[in-house]
Amino acid sequence: MAASRTPLLAIDDLHVSVEGKKILNGLTLQVRAGEVHAIMGPNGSGKSTLAHVLAGRPGYEITAGTVSYEGRDLLALAPEERARQGVFLGFQYPVEIPGVNNVYLLKAAVNAVRQQRGLPEVDAFEFLGLVREKMKRMHIEDSFLSRGVNEGFSGGEKKRNEVLQMLVLEPRLAILDETDSGLDIDALKVVAAGVNSQRSPERACLLVTHYQRLLEYVVPDIVHVLVRGRIARSGDRTLALELERRGYDWVTGEAA
Amino acid sequence: MSTPLTARIVEEHANASRALPPAGPTAARRRTALAALTASGLPTSRDENWKYANLRPLERLRFVPAAPAQPVAATDLPAAIPGFARYVFVDGAFAPALSAALNATATAVTPLCAAGDAAGTSAAPAHTPGADADERFALLNEAFATDGAAIRVAAHPEEPVRLELVFVASADAHSGASYPRLELRLESQAQLLLIERHVSAGPGASFVNSAVTVDVGAGATLHHYRLQELAVRAIVFDTLCAAVGRDACYRLHGINIGAQSARSTLAVRLTGERADLRLAVVALGEHQQVQDTYARVEHAAPRAHTEQVFRGISAGRARVAFNGKIVVGSEAHGTDSRQSLRGLLAGPEAEIDVRPQLEIYTDEVRCSHGATAGKLDENMLFYLLSRGLEPEVAQRLLKWAFLEDVVAKIGVAELRRQIEERLALQVPEPFARAESA
Ligand SMILES: Nc1ncnc2c1ncn2[C@@H]1O[C@H](COP(=O)(O)OP(=O)(O)OP(=O)(O)O)[C@@H](O)[C@H]1O
Ligand SMILES: [Mg+2]
Numbered sequence: 001m002a003a004s005r006t007p008l009l010a011i012d013d014l015h016v017s018v019e020g021k022k023i024l025n026g027l028t029l030q031v032r033a034g035e036v037h038a039i040m041g042p043n044g045s046g047k048s049t050l051a052h053v054l055a056g057r058p059g060y061e062i063t064a065g066t067v068s069y070e071g072r073d074l075l076a077l078a079p080e081e082r083a084r085q086g087v088f089l090g091f092q093y094p095v096e097i098p099g100v101n102n103v104y105l106l107k108a109a110v111n112a113v114r115q116q117r118g119l120p121e122v123d124a125f126e127f128l129g130l131v132r133e134k135m136k137r138m139h140i141e142d143s144f145l146s147r148g149v150n151e152g153f154s155g156g157e158k159k160r161n162e163v164l165q166m167l168v169l170e171p172r173l174a175i176l177d178e179t180d181s182g183l184d185i186d187a188l189k190v191v192a193a194g195v196n197s198q199r200s201p202e203r204a205c206l207l208v209t210h211y212q213r214l215l216e217y218v219v220p221d222i223v224h225v226l227v228r229g230r231i232a233r234s235g236d237r238t239l240a241l242e243l244e245r246r247g248y249d250w251v252t253g254e255a256a
Numbered sequence: 257m258s259t260p261l262t263a264r265i266v267e268e269h270a271n272a273s274r275a276l277p278p279a280g281p282t283a284a285r286r287r288t289a290l291a292a293l294t295a296s297g298l299p300t301s302r303d304e305n306w307k308y309a310n311l312r313p314l315e316r317l318r319f320v321p322a323a324p325a326q327p328v329a330a331t332d333l334p335a336a337i338p339g340f341a342r343y344v345f346v347d348g349a350f351a352p353a354l355s356a357a358l359n360a361t362a363t364a365v366t367p368l369c370a371a372g373d374a375a376g377t378s379a380a381p382a383h384t385p386g387a388d389a390d391e392r393f394a395l396l397n398e399a400f401a402t403d404g405a406a407i408r409v410a411a412h413p414e415e416p417v418r419l420e421l422v423f424v425a426s427a428d429a430h431s432g433a434s435y436p437r438l439e440l441r442l443e444s445q446a447q448l449l450l451i452e453r454h455v456s457a458g459p460g461a462s463f464v465n466s467a468v469t470v471d472v473g474a475g476a477t478l479h480h481y482r483l484q485e486l487a488v489r490a491i492v493f494d495t496l497c498a499a500v501g502r503d504a505c506y507r508l509h510g511i512n513i514g515a516q517s518a519r520s521t522l523a524v525r526l527t528g529e530r531a532d533l534r535l536a537v538v539a540l541g542e543h544q545q546v547q548d549t550y551a552r553v554e555h556a557a558p559r560a561h562t563e564q565v566f567r568g569i570s571a572g573r574a575r576v577a578f579n580g581k582i583v584v585g586s587e588a589h590g591t592d593s594r595q596s597l598r599g600l601l602a603g604p605e606a607e608i609d610v611r612p613q614l615e616i617y618t619d620e621v622r623c624s625h626g627a628t629a630g631k632l633d634e635n636m637l638f639y640l641l642s643r644g645l646e647p648e649v650a651q652r653l654l655k656w657a658f659l660e661d662v663v664a665k666i667g668v669a670e671l672r673r674q675i676e677e678r679l680a681l682q683v684p685e686p687f688a689r690a691e692s693a
Contacts, residue, residue: 057638058634080642082642088642097636099659100653100656
């Protein structure tokens with residue numbers, strides 16, 4: 001069954017530097033379709049770097065290692081191609097883009113994927129209906145439709161917007177970088193419900209988080225601890241609980 | 257201060273007596289302007305506010321008014337704007353066949369060649385163009401212009417008056433210059449929506465020198481949309497001098513897209529208490545275009561308000577410049593002025609220069625200014641790419657977004673649509689607009 005299939009995402013011995021500074025140091029990780037992996041780790045350990053490298057952000061130097069996605073070389077693809085192939089990054093710090101309408105961006109993004117698959121563009125009216133329905137699920141108010149991308153959104157609203165985009169785009173691999181940070185308790189539940197609704201045997205999710213609380217709602221299959229650019233420890237969900245109790249010193253000490 | 261250039265201008269003026277009759281109502285005015293021009297000379301790139309203008313072509317340009325090169329048909333013109341009466345001028349001369357009927361009711365639109373000084377519209381302009389050294393190109397226009405529009409708007413109880421002036425440049429610079437000219441006066445409490453477009457017919461290597469005077473009377477409201485969309489080989493100098501009276505409101509929207517080389521000088525004086533000015537300029541340069549704007553706003557009365565906005569994008573090897581100066585005179589206490597000037601560099605070889613200047617001669621004022629020039633934001637760009645947008649589309653989208661807040665303020669829907677189409681930088685569909693219920 002699951003174990004026999006090739007992983008959806010296979011990262012092997014990945015080394016990455018930024019401006020000459022080594023950040024990822026031989027990171028190896030396999031994610032199979034259907035799985036949710038949580039990635040935890042101290043500030044500056046390289047979690048966002050990993051997320052950005054997977055999404056194709058420029059400015060990172062990959063000095064060694066490979067990443068394959070659906071059996072193909074992910075690193076060879078341009079960022080927009082990765083998105084069209086179903087890779088989605090929920091940003092830790094979503095940027096505001098005044099003047100570009102939220103719905104326009106959503107539609108352009110959906111049409112980019114559809115074009116890739118040889119499908120016609122979405123019907124504008126139906127699409128709006130679909131967006132409204134998902135907005136309701138994410139508790140996003142109507143004024144969102146007429147606003148610029150993340151323009152004037154609060155921190156929590158930006159995070160919910162990231163999840164809304166994910167719900168609309170239905171990616172095969174979602175990488176959510178601290179999407180739970182800065183959310184109030186109700187918003188956390190809403191976001192968790194959004195993520196859970198995406199779980200399916202075909203899809204996978206990498207959840208970067210600092211908090212065990214999210215993992216109460218979105219139960220991960222595996223928890224990894226990233227320390228100084230490599231996975232220092234992996235385990236089941238109880239690892240998150242143990243980290244909460246004992247702190248990172250426990251793992252970083254071991255990894256040193 | 258006679259220079260080889262002014263000597264040649266005088267000579268061409270003398271030889272053009274057929275186009276410029278030595279007698280008649282405007283002859284004296286022409287002579288005066290020519291004398292003033294000879295005394296002052298035209299600006300050079302050594303002059304303070306002319307560093308970014310492209311003045312080199314002056315050496316080879318001819319100054320006599322060009323005879324229209326070819327008949328211009330209605331189909332050569334931009335699509336009509338519903339509700340606006342259109343008046344067309346070809347190479348500076350009124351073209352009645354392409355224009356709405358002239359009327360003399362609340363609004364008087366008079367071709368200057370017919371009116372001369374007799375119509376009284378041009379009597380005692382509130383502000384004499386050419387008085388300031390930066391307005392010397394207006395003198396050139398005054399010395400050579402043979403026609404133009406004199407518009408006088410009286411207070412009207414109901415709807416604002418809607419007029420569109422289309423200045424078409426058809427002649428090649430070899431055969432002479434085109435001198436669009438507009439003298440506009442809004443009487444107390446009058447309301448006018450005015451579209452002023454400068455377009456080309458034919459191949460468009462024209463030399464255009466336009467001069468506009470605006471007088472917004474007490475309590476009057478003027479929304480003035482100026483579009484410079486000349487063909488890519490045209491050379492244009494433009495001078496607008498405006499005076500805004502007590503409690504009057506002037507909204508000036510400039511959209512500069514066309515021409516090979518364009519210089520626009522906007523001089524606005526707020527002469528009445530609580531005068532309210534919003535001056536917004538959008539300029540796009542690509543290839544080797546030069547788009548240079550100098551906007552000088554003078555607060556000469558108390559408690560007036562200015563908002564000056566510039567958005568410019570420079571791509572290719574273009575040079576885009578905006579020099580925005582606000583002068584607060586000693587009598588202008590209670591002035592409130594804001595400047596927001598932003599330039600976007602969209603190519604490694606492009607140039608952009610935005611310069612805010614503030615001169616204050618009184619206390620008790622609120623003046624703020626912000627000026628930035630930079631490249632497309634890489635975080636924004638990556639965000640869009642990470643959502644699957646093509647890099648090319650993402651860049652166009654961000655350029656559009658950069659202009660959006662200014663374009664959104666264009667209140668005439670059809671005009672805004674046409675401008676969006678031109679500016680839209682070919683984005684698949686209008687995306688700035690709300691898609692809500
Ligand atoms: N552009 C950059 N230039 C220099 N250093 C960088 C750059 N980007 C990241 N780094 C460094 O790389 C290290 C890892 O950063 P990263 O953002 O991946 O950490 P993180 O695990 O996501 O941390 P956090 O939990 O605080 O979000 C940090 O020390 C950071 O300062
Ligand atoms: Mg991070």
